Amino acid sequence: MSTSLLDQVKAALATVNDPEIKRPITELGMVESVEVGDDGVVDTKVLLTVAGCPLKDTINRDVTAAVSKVPGVTGVNIDLGVMTPEQRQQMREGLTGGAAQREIPFAKPGSLTKVFAIASGKGGVGKSSVTVNLALAMAQQGLKVGIVDADIYGHSVPAMLGLADSRPTQVDDLIMPVPTASGVSVISIGMLKPRRDQVVAWRGPMLDRALVQMLADVYWGDLDALLLDLPPGTGDMAISLGQHLPSAEIVVVTTPQEAAAEVAERAGTMAEMMHQRVVGVVENMSYLPCPHCAAEGKDHRLEVFGSGGGERVARTLTQRFGTDVPLLGQVPLEPTLREGGDAGKPVVESDPTSASATVLTEIAGRLAGRSRGLAGMQLGLTPSSRF
Numbered sequence: 001m002s003t004s005l006l007d008q009v010k011a012a013l014a015t016v017n018d019p020e021i022k023r024p025i026t027e028l029g030m031v032e033s034v035e036v037g038d039d040g041v042v043d044t045k046v047l048l049t050v051a052g053c054p055l056k057d058t059i060n061r062d063v064t065a066a067v068s069k070v071p072g073v074t075g076v077n078i079d080l081g082v083m084t085p086e087q088r089q090q091m092r093e094g095l096t097g098g099a100a101q102r103e104i105p106f107a108k109p110g111s112l113t114k115v116f117a118i119a120s121g122k123g124g125v126g127k128s129s130v131t132v133n134l135a136l137a138m139a140q141q142g143l144k145v146g147i148v149d150a151d152i153y154g155h156s157v158p159a160m161l162g163l164a165d166s167r168p169t170q171v172d173d174l175i176m177p178v179p180t181a182s183g184v185s186v187i188s189i190g191m192l193k194p195r196r197d198q199v200v201a202w203r204g205p206m207l208d209r210a211l212v213q214m215l216a217d218v219y220w221g222d223l224d225a226l227l228l229d230l231p232p233g234t235g236d237m238a239i240s241l242g243q244h245l246p247s248a249e250i251v252v253v254t255t256p257q258e259a260a261a262e263v264a265e266r267a268g269t270m271a272e273m274m275h276q277r278v279v280g281v282v283e284n285m286s287y288l289p290c291p292h293c294a295a296e297g298k299d300h301r302l303e304v305f306g307s308g309g310g311e312r313v314a315r316t317l318t319q320r321f322g323t324d325v326p327l328l329g330q331v332p333l334e335p336t337l338r339e340g341g342d343a344g345k346p347v348v349e350s351d352p353t354s355a356s357a358t359v360l361t362e363i364a365g366r367l368a369g370r371s372r373g374l375a376g377m378q379l380g381l382t383p384s385s386r387f
């Protein structure tokens, strides 16, 4: 009788994932002991990966919830401890399969993760907004998604996702990406600075190390898609990316106004230099839906920044590469998009029926649909990715 209750409790514990690593705590060696008393009270010792783990409240709550559900359990006592260096080492080896360090999983042949680098000719065109919304929309569509904020000038991605004050947990030299509420994993170059207020002039080799660190030393698990927010223009970061992840596909963000030739030229040069593919163009701030006409149910678009930029960039790049570089979509100028970013809840989540969210969701579907790692296919190949 009590053995079977213990088994049920263990099964319940196996349903609890570590919030950062996203694998069952039982599998990670985090459950050191579990006992059930004759009175139905469960005593368990759970080991955190590091002392002061920021997510210990979540683990505490999830363990309590899971174990309390087992019929016959009358109470749960959780003793939170910390892994020893040896236990952490064991966990690390389990996670990385004992692989050599500094290996970028996405660059390995046969990787099922689609990598999209979001690029623009100049700053302020909405690159970060597009990155976070595409990522969240893909996650809504059932994909496992990661974001690398590689913009050395801005690193605004964490704030847009409500993670401005978050720092990644580090288990020895393995870094855990910060999860958003909806489960997208995020790492920002701003999180790698030893101190937040430190001003770092990211250049050449240092930048290269930072990019490799974000790709190789971060435990991403099995992702369907990884999106990178690149610094505007061509530069050291783009060169590093091309060297370390030549399979990354470029998505160019532009406004309708921009001198098409210039943007296309820069994006094209970068992609050509790196032997990377440009998969499409997103035109942002395409038009302002006229609020007066919208109130009357009419579609009247105010072309605040002119028109045709996205179409022109797409056409120029298509000619240059001789392969189809489509205009993936036109995202309207909407206050709700800016507000979502400012509030840390991007528009595809905060206002999913708005015009901008609808277009961004459509673009995400188009990009995800082209993905090598189709959800169903991947399920069969790597069952361990389904945690």
Ligand SMILES: Nc1ncnc2c1ncn2[C@@H]1O[C@H](COP(=O)(O)OP(=O)(O)OP(=O)(O)O)[C@@H](O)[C@H]1O
Residues within 6 Å of the ligand: 120, 122, 123, 124, 125, 126, 127, 128, 129, 130, 151, 154, 156, 232, 284, 285, 286, 331, 332, 333, 334, 335, 337, 338, 339, 341, 342, 356
């Ligand atoms: N379609 C839109 N409608 C309304 N506001 C927008 C839209 N796109 C972007 N914005 C706003 O414009 C500002 C700049 O956008 P964002 O930070 O995404 O651009 P960026 O290209 O990443 O800029 P930077 O070069 O500074 O990194 C933000 O305040 C954002 O909320």
Ligand SMILES: [Mg+2]
Residues within 6 Å of the ligand: 127, 128, 129, 151, 154, 155, 156
């Ligand atoms: Mg930005």
Ligand SMILES: [Zn+2]
Residues within 6 Å of the ligand: 290, 291, 292, 293, 294, 300
């Ligand atoms: Zn009008």
